[in-house]
Amino acid sequence: MSLIKGLRRRPLIAIATVLAFSVLAGIAVWYSSRLPAKASAEDKQHLQNQLRKGIGSEVRFAVRPEQADEAAASAADFIHWRSGLKFSDGFKKRLAKAESDVLNGKSPYITVDELTDDMTAAVVDRLATLTDDEIEEAAEASTDAHGEVRSRADAKWGVMSKQELILQAKAGREWSRRGDVGLQLGLRSMIQGEVNDRVNTLSTLLPEQFGNANSQGVTPTQALLIAYSVAADDPLTNSRSDIAQMLVQKRMDERQTREQRKAEKNVSGGPYGPNGLLHPSAPGLFFTKSAIDKLLNLSEGGKKQ
Amino acid sequence: MKKILPLLLLLFVLMLPGCTPGYSCSVSGLVPNSIYLILITYADGSTSTHTLWSGPSGIIIVPTKANCSTYVAVPLTNSNLSLSASPTSIYLLSPPSTVTITGQSFDTTYGMPRVEYFDGNGYLVGSVYATSVSGGTSLTANVPDLSSAYSGSYQIRVTNKTSQGYYSHTVGSADVSAYGRDRLDSDGDGWYDDEDCDPYDPYRGSYCNDCPEDPTVIICP
Numbered sequence: 335m336s337l338i339k340g341l342r343r344r345p346l347i348a349i350a351t352v353l354a355f356s357v358l359a360g361i362a363v364w365y366s367s368r369l370p371a372k373a374s375a376e377d378k379q380h381l382q383n384q385l386r387k388g389i390g391s392e393v394r395f396a397v398r399p400e401q402a403d404e405a406a407a408s409a410a411d412f413i414h415w416r417s418g419l420k421f422s423d424g425f426k427k428r429l430a431k432a433e434s435d436v437l438n439g440k441s442p443y444i445t446v447d448e449l450t451d452d453m454t455a456a457v458v459d460r461l462a463t464l465t466d467d468e469i470e471e472a473a474e475a476s477t478d479a480h481g482e483v484r485s486r487a488d489a490k491w492g493v494m495s496k497q498e499l500i501l502q503a504k505a506g507r508e509w510s511r512r513g514d515v516g517l518q519l520g521l522r523s524m525i526q527g528e529v530n531d532r533v534n535t536l537s538t539l540l541p542e543q544f545g546n547a548n549s550q551g552v553t554p555t556q557a558l559l560i561a562y563s564v565a566a567d568d569p570l571t572n573s574r575s576d577i578a579q580m581l582v583q584k585r586m587d588e589r590q591t592r593e594q595r596k597a598e599k600n601v602s603g604g605p606y607g608p609n610g611l612l613h614p615s616a617p618g619l620f621f622t623k624s625a626i627d628k629l630l631n632l633s634e635g636g637k638k639q
Numbered sequence: 640m641k642k643i644l645p646l647l648l649l650l651f652v653l654m655l656p657g658c659t660p661g662y663s664c665s666v667s668g669l670v671p672n673s674i675y676l677i678l679i680t681y682a683d684g685s686t687s688t689h690t691l692w693s694g695p696s697g698i699i700i701v702p703t704k705a706n707c708s709t710y711v712a713v714p715l716t717n718s719n720l721s722l723s724a725s726p727t728s729i730y731l732l733s734p735p736s737t738v739t740i741t742g743q744s745f746d747t748t749y750g751m752p753r754v755e756y757f758d759g760n761g762y763l764v765g766s767v768y769a770t771s772v773s774g775g776t777s778l779t780a781n782v783p784d785l786s787s788a789y790s791g792s793y794q795i796r797v798t799n800k801t802s803q804g805y806y807s808h809t810v811g812s813a814d815v816s817a818y819g820r821d822r823l824d825s826d827g828d829g830w831y832d833d834e835d836c837d838p839y840d841p842y843r844g845s846y847c848n849d850c851p852e853d854p855t856v857i858i859c860p
Contacts, residue, residue: 581761582760585760587690589755589766590762590763592758
């Protein structure tokens with residue numbers, strides 16, 4: 335009870351809750367392996383190489399409308415391999431159509447502000463409709479091997495037990511249902527920071543694909559990848575073989591046996607997403623049909639033209 | 640401002656009345672840009688371990704669930720040497736009783752080096768301690784139980800025990816191959832029996848997730 339009273343006195347706690355819930359707010363910090371991305375020129379060069387080997391080479395971005403199908407398929411495959419988040423064929427067709435419409439001028443590019451607004455709206459809406467079961471599942475999926483929920487940013491976001499996270503998430507849900515303005519403003523500010531970090535990094539280090547992101551905006555496929563990156567805390571770096579090697583090394587570091595691995599339920603064994611080995615999260619909670627519709631609607635009709 | 644907000648938000652969490660507060664242990668004076676094993680002992684006797692990067696400041700702040708009454712910071716080092724094993728090939732149906740590993744930096748000062756076998760996917764297959772070390776360049780160890788191991792490539796990793804009492808100095812690893820017991824996929828579903836939740840049902844794979852028909856997003860490994 336005192337918790338709820340405390341929440342009522344401090345609306346921003348709900349934001350912290352949601353942000354701690356990496357799915358919804360993307361508590362992400364733009365990290366590359368263990369090194370911060372914003373560092374020396376040498377680190378930037380390193381990050382650029384990692385990005386080129388990851389999203390830069392594994393997603394085949396479209397420059398012409400007829401390449402939209404391939405762009406949508408490769409982006410979906412990229413996300414699926416890394417997080418277990420699988421997009422249906424129907425969704426990929428819609429994404430390809432939206433991509434094609436932008437590239438042939440029928441729909442406008444998605445500006446970074448629009449992407450931020452829509453992600454914020456989607457998160458706030460989603461938070462309000464979370465069921466207890468969904469909260470439980472997401473907390474489970476975001477829990478690491480030590481039974482703790484944390485971001486990779488060392489102590490930046492602290493650590494919570496699964497139960498603490500569930501309590502806080504339920505309290506945050508109540509705030510969202512009441513349409514708290516403080517919640518929306520705080521969330522938008524945070525999501526804006528996360529989106530901007532990614533857009534700035536990608537536009538600087540992958541100018542061929544994202545060079546016009548700040549000035550022109552991004553395509554639906556690019557928007558999806560950025561939203562995924564925020565939601566799953568996936569830096570989009572490294573090739574599959576590099577990540578496979580990192581996972582092998584992580585298993586060795588943790589001295590995990592096959593028996594221990596087999597005892598884990600519903601764990602993909604992938605690097606990101608539910609119980610991800612590099613960073614566990616539950617991005618599926620955010621990527622609902624309505625949330626994705628919000629992203630796609632921008633290019634299907636340009637609601638903010 | 641955007642950099643400060645997360646911390647402010649976290650402070651709000653910590654200040655909540657009735658809310659279990661978060662804690663952290665600050666470990667300073669570490670060698671910058673190094674990996675440390677932080678072992679924390681809580682007042683109730685429980686422990687937790689964390690492998691963390693010290694960063695350029697040489698400080699590690701460990702988020703914890705309670706006051707950490709005692710902690711130990713152990714630097715994890717890896718000489719990453721390429722070692723050699725003899726024999727280099729192991730017949731799994733009749734493995735040798737011992738393996739000899741040659742290289743350098745094997746150290747018995749604080750205990751016999753640990754010898755661990757990992758399969759090609761990085762899973763630990765067996766762990767033993769050296770039975771003898773000669774001149775820091777050669778060690779002999781019994782072969783662990785490989786009765787559940789399959790044909791394939793393996794890494795034998797050697798780790799020294801250090802002055803702090805932990806196996807925290809990885810010397811390096813040697814490659815060996817094993818043969819004579821191939822992995823089976825009885826139902827032919829692409830998952831080997833040892834990782835298939837139902838080795839005899841081709842419609843059930845590794846993790847038993849039944850994906851729904853065609854939602855926009857489906858989660859399945």
